[in-house]
Structures are given as structure tokens and as C-alpha cells.
Amino acid sequence: MYGRYNPPFSVEQEGIAISVENTGEQWIYRRTLGTEDVEKIILGDEKCLIINPVEPLNTPKEITPNLLIEFEKTLLLAGGAKKKIFLTFPIEIGVFIADKGEKNLQLLDVLSLVRQKFTLYGEVSNGVVCKHWKSQIYSISPSPNPLQEGIIELTLRNSSSDWASISKVVFSAYGMKLYYAGDVFMRARMDIFNRNTAETGFELQRLSGELKSSPLKDFKSRKEAFGVYSLQKLGFVPLKFYMGWGF
Amino acid sequence: MDLDFLDNSLPIFDGTVTLGSVLKFILILSFSTFLAKILSLYLRRCLKDRVSKDAGETIIKILYYGMLTIVFFSNLRLIGINPSGFLLAGGVAGIVLGFASQNIVGNLVSGFFLMVERPIKIGDQVQISDVSGYVIDIRIISTLIRTYDGLLVRIPNQQVFTTNITNIVGHPVRRFEHTIRIRYSDDANAAIFLIKDLIEKEPFALLNPSPSVFVNELGDSSVNITVRIWAPVNEWFGIKTRILWDIKQILEENGIEIPLPQSVVHIQADSKKVPEELVAVPEKEIESVLNYEERVLA
Numbered sequence: 001m002y003g004r005y006n007p008p009f010s011v012e013q014e015g016i017a018i019s020v021e022n023t024g025e026q027w028i029y030r031r032t033l034g035t036e037d038v039e040k041i042i043l044g045d046e047k048c049l050i051i052n053p054v055e056p057l058n059t060p061k062e063i064t065p066n067l068l069i070e071f072e073k074t075l076l077l078a079g080g081a082k083k084k085i086f087l088t089f090p091i092e093i094g095v096f097i098a099d100k101g102e103k104n105l106q107l108l109d110v111l112s113l114v115r116q117k118f119t120l121y122g123e124v125s126n127g128v129v130c131k132h133w134k135s136q137i138y139s140i141s142p143s144p145n146p147l148q149e150g151i152i153e154l155t156l157r158n159s160s161s162d163w164a165s166i167s168k169v170v171f172s173a174y175g176m177k178l179y180y181a182g183d184v185f186m187r188a189r190m191d192i193f194n195r196n197t198a199e200t201g202f203e204l205q206r207l208s209g210e211l212k213s214s215p216l217k218d219f220k221s222r223k224e225a226f227g228v229y230s231l232q233k234l235g236f237v238p239l240k241f242y243m244g245w246g247f
Numbered sequence: 248m249d250l251d252f253l254d255n256s257l258p259i260f261d262g263t264v265t266l267g268s269v270l271k272f273i274l275i276l277s278f279s280t281f282l283a284k285i286l287s288l289y290l291r292r293c294l295k296d297r298v299s300k301d302a303g304e305t306i307i308k309i310l311y312y313g314m315l316t317i318v319f320f321s322n323l324r325l326i327g328i329n330p331s332g333f334l335l336a337g338g339v340a341g342i343v344l345g346f347a348s349q350n351i352v353g354n355l356v357s358g359f360f361l362m363v364e365r366p367i368k369i370g371d372q373v374q375i376s377d378v379s380g381y382v383i384d385i386r387i388i389s390t391l392i393r394t395y396d397g398l399l400v401r402i403p404n405q406q407v408f409t410t411n412i413t414n415i416v417g418h419p420v421r422r423f424e425h426t427i428r429i430r431y432s433d434d435a436n437a438a439i440f441l442i443k444d445l446i447e448k449e450p451f452a453l454l455n456p457s458p459s460v461f462v463n464e465l466g467d468s469s470v471n472i473t474v475r476i477w478a479p480v481n482e483w484f485g486i487k488t489r490i491l492w493d494i495k496q497i498l499e500e501n502g503i504e505i506p507l508p509q510s511v512v513h514i515q516a517d518s519k520k521v522p523e524e525l526v527a528v529p530e531k532e533i534e535s536v537l538n539y540e541e542r543v544l545a
Contacts, residue, residue: 128419
């Protein structure tokens with residue numbers, strides 16, 4: 001389903017039906033998912049539609065830029081250790097309209113096939129609301145349905161000399177960069193400072209030769225996804241997330 | 248055109264103050280006000296997407312009034328006032344002005360502390376005294392509230408500062424509670440399971456702090472189940488109103504009903520027991536009562 005489409009077109013997969021039809025002088029965008037229907041009028045020719053995964057923080061409503069991934073089982077990391085694990089994250093599918101050269105992007109629609117749930121990270125008085133997702137911990141990259149789940153390659157680095165007990169990780173959407181081909185992929189890191197504090201962030205640069213030896217696909221073959229958050233005019237927003245209430 | 252009259256000293260000042268210098272003072276002040284307004288507009292546009300409205304407005308106000316104050320004091324000489332002398336006289340004038348404008352000064356000081364302490368911010372939903380609504384602006388003298396029914400209420404800052412302020416969106420999450428009444432004949436465990444399942448499917452019912460559903464009371468005509476749910480503060484009202492009806496529907500679909508208030512009256516069918524007032528008085532006794540007068544007279 002992911003890719004670039006020139007109107008008129010129609011695509012259908014896993015209960016999602018997206019189409020753009022010409023009705024005289026205007027174009028009609030239609031999307032159906034379950035009982036939910038979206039219909040929009042597009043005025044303007046020579047436009048194309050881009051469907052790609054976006055930051056999973058826009059449905060059912062954008063109320064927070066933070067994603068909390070809870071581990072199915074608690075993970076223990078030795079002091080000073082550096083390990084790589086794989087997690088899954090929920091997928092949201094963004095539909096953008098753009099000029100032919102994929103410029104002047106405008107978000108048209110966002111949809112998701114997966115469960116939506118929110119949680120609080122931290123205290124009632126000053127915590128942060130996060131989108132919630134539960135994931136197993138994988139030692140090698142899993143192969144989930146790319147319309148439902150993506151893969152995060154997470155590098156854990158324990159800078160302290162104590163064991164770190166990790167059961168959740170929180171990410172900020174402002175730093176997310178998604179790549180897609182047959183799967184949807186993000187590369188992140190978590191730096192543990194002590195028993196209660198850590199910092200998470202994403203790799204912003206294009207993934208390259210460094211990981212060619214890994215069992216994953218060659219990252220150069222993945223396409224960089226347009227994000228909803230990258231469309232916004234961001235000011236002084238932190239790209240990293242500081243986990244100060246434990247993990 | 249002859250402009251020499253502008254150089255004539257004004258009778259109320261010494262020789263250094265002329266009509267021209269007064270006009271110059273007014274022009275500088277007007278121009279700086281105009282400039283400060285343009286700068287405010289430009290800053291508002293620049294900061295719109297970068298900082299919160301509340302912080303942005305505070306920055307703009309500080310710059311606007313700061314700029315005007317500096318321009319005002321630095322040009323006082325033009326109208327014959329020495330700023331240092333002004334400061335010296337300010338002590339006496341301040342006391343006089345203070346007494347004359349207690350309320351204004353009180354509001355001003357309260358406004359300053361409101362901006363420093365920040366119990367409320369622009370955009371917050373608050374309740375101040377008996378006024379509830381959204382904070383539109385926190386000005387130097389007063390605070391503007393838009394009530395939920397769309398009225399604009401101006402509250403003097405002194406009143407805001409000295410009264411109880413309830414900030415409805417002060418914390419990121421908020422809890423609400425519903426009491427669900429079911430019949431004694433219904434299975435309370437089944438009702439709790441159905442309600443928990445419904446909460447699980449509701450995205451904005453937070454996983455942490457976790458919701459709680461439990462039998463709270465055995466009432467006169469119903470078993471009362473308490474439902475407590477935490478929700479993001481901006482979604483709190485929507486989920487509170489939506490989930491109550493959803494609970495009612497899911498319970499009814501599963502044969503669990505919300506009972507009407509009812510009382511069960513038990514009538515004891517024991518024929519041997521007769522109320523005291525209905526017990527027949529023995530005939531002899533009646534007779535003796537009837538003959539009481541005769542007996543007394545005899």
C-alpha cells in the first residue's frame with residue numbers, strides 16, 4: 001500500500017480502501033476503514049498522493065508527542081553494558097497530497113489498524129501522557145505486518161556501574177524518522193545514566209554501510225517516510241526524551 | 248513657514264523647555280508606541296508556532312512595556328523633568344499616589360505576582376470565585392475569562408490573587424467517578440467484567456493510573472458498583488459523558504438492568520396475633536365500666 005500514486009487510482013488492502021476519483025472539475029478523495037468513512041474534495045491538478053507510515057501519535061487524536069513502549073518482560077542490563085534489541089511499535093498510515101516533485105506536502109488523512117491506548121508516565125501532578133504500546137523483546141529483527149507494526153532497533157547503553165532493570169521506554173515523536181520498504185523501521189538509542197534516569201533519541205541520519213553486516217536488509221533500499229511532525233514548523237522542541245521517573 | 252514660535256520657552260517651565268521640545272517628546276513617545284506595537288505584532292507572529300501562547304504573550308508584554316518605560320524616562324528631560332529628581336520625588340509622590348490609587352496599585356502588584364507565581368496560564372480552564380471558564384488574557388490590572396457559555400468576565404487581579412483558584416487543567420490527568428446500580432438478582436462479577444472490558448477498549452481511559460471497578464455499596468434497592476477512570480485532562484469531559492451511556496448499553500445488552508427504586512413489603516400472615524386495639528374487651532369488664540356511675544352514686 002505504501003508508495004506514490006497518481007490520480008485517479010484506487011487501492012485496497014486489509015480492510016482499508018483508498019481512492020481518488022475525478023468528478024468533472026474536481027477530485028474526490030475517499031477512504032474507508034471499518035465503519036469510518038472520510039471524503040475530501042481536492043481542487044488542483046497535477047498532484048500526487050503519497051501513502052507512507054507516520055509517527056504513531058496522530059490517531060484517534062493528537063494529544064501527546066510521546067510514545068511509551070512497555071516490554072512484555074522486564075529486561076536486566078549489566079552495568080557498563082551496551083546491547084542491541086528489537087521492539088515493535090504501532091503503525092499509523094499517513095496520506096499526503098503533494099506536487100509532482102513530491103514538494104509542498106499537505107497531510108490529507110491518517111488512519112491506523114491497531115489498538116489505541118494512552119497512559120501516564122510519571123506522577124499525576126507533573127507526568128506526561130503517552131501513547132501506549134506493548135512489545136516483546138526480540139534479539140533479531142521480527143517480521144510483523146507492515147500495515148500494523150514497525151520495528152525499532154534499540155541500542156541500550158548502561159553508563160552506570162549498577163544493573164539496570166528496564167520495563168519501558170519513552171520516545172518523543174519530534175525526533176522520529178521512519179524508513180520503509182517491505183517493513184517499517186526506526187533506529188533508536190537509550191542511554192541509562194543511573195537507576196532512575198535515562199535519555200532516548202533517534203538516529204536522524206540515513207542508515208548506511210555500518211549495518212550491512214547485520215541480518216537486517218540493506219537500509220539504503222528503504223525509503224525515508226514523510227512524517228506529520230516534520231511538516232510542522234517546529235520551534236525549540238527537544239528531539240530527545242529524558243526519562244526521569246524510572247524505566 | 249515661520250517655526251520660531253517653537254523655540255519660545257513655555258511659561259510654566261524654565262527656559263530649557265520649549266513648545267518644540269514638548270512636541271518632540273510627544274512625537275518620540277507616539278513613534279515608540281507605534282514601533283512597540285509593530286514589534287509586538289511581529290514577535291507574536293514569530294513566536295506563534297515556537298512557544299506556548301502563555302509564554303509568548305508574557306515575553307511580548309515585558310518587551311512592549313519595557314520599551315515604553317525606557318523611552319519615557321530617557322526623554323523626560325525634554326519636558327523639563329530630571330529623571331533623578333523624579334526618582335527622588337517619586338518617594339513622596341508614590342505615597343500620595345498610593346493612597347489615591349490603592350486599588351490600581353493593588354491590582355498591579357497582584358498582576359505582577361500572578362505572572363511570577365503562575366497559578367494560571369492563558370488557555371487554562373479555571374474556576375475563580377464563582378466564575379468558571381477559559382483564561383483569555385492575564386493583563387497588568389485584570390484577568391479576562393471566557394465562561395463556558397461564551398461570556399467575557401473581567402476579574403481584577405487583586406481578587407484573582409486573594410481568592411481560591413481552581414485550575415482544572417493544572418495537572419496532565421484527571422479522575423472521574425460513576426456509580427452504576429444493578430439489581431440484586433444480577434451477577435455483579437459479570438457486570439464488573441463487562442465494564443472493565445469497555446474501559447479497555449476506550450483509548451483515553453488511561454492504563455496508568457489504572458482504572459478501578461468494584462462493588463462499593465449494597466443499597467436499599469440495588470447493588471452499587473463504583474467506576475473510577477483516569478483520563479487526559481483535555482479529554483476528561485468527553486470520555487466521562489460517553490462512557491456512562493456505553494456502560495448502560497453494554498449492561499442492558501447482557502441482561503443486567505439498572506433497577507428503579509423499590510421497597511419490598513412483607514405482610515405477616517399470622518392469624519393468631521391480633522393487634523392490641525382489636526382485642527375484644529371481656530363483657531364483664533364492660534359491664535363493670537357501664538355500672539361505674541351507679542356504683543359510685545350508691
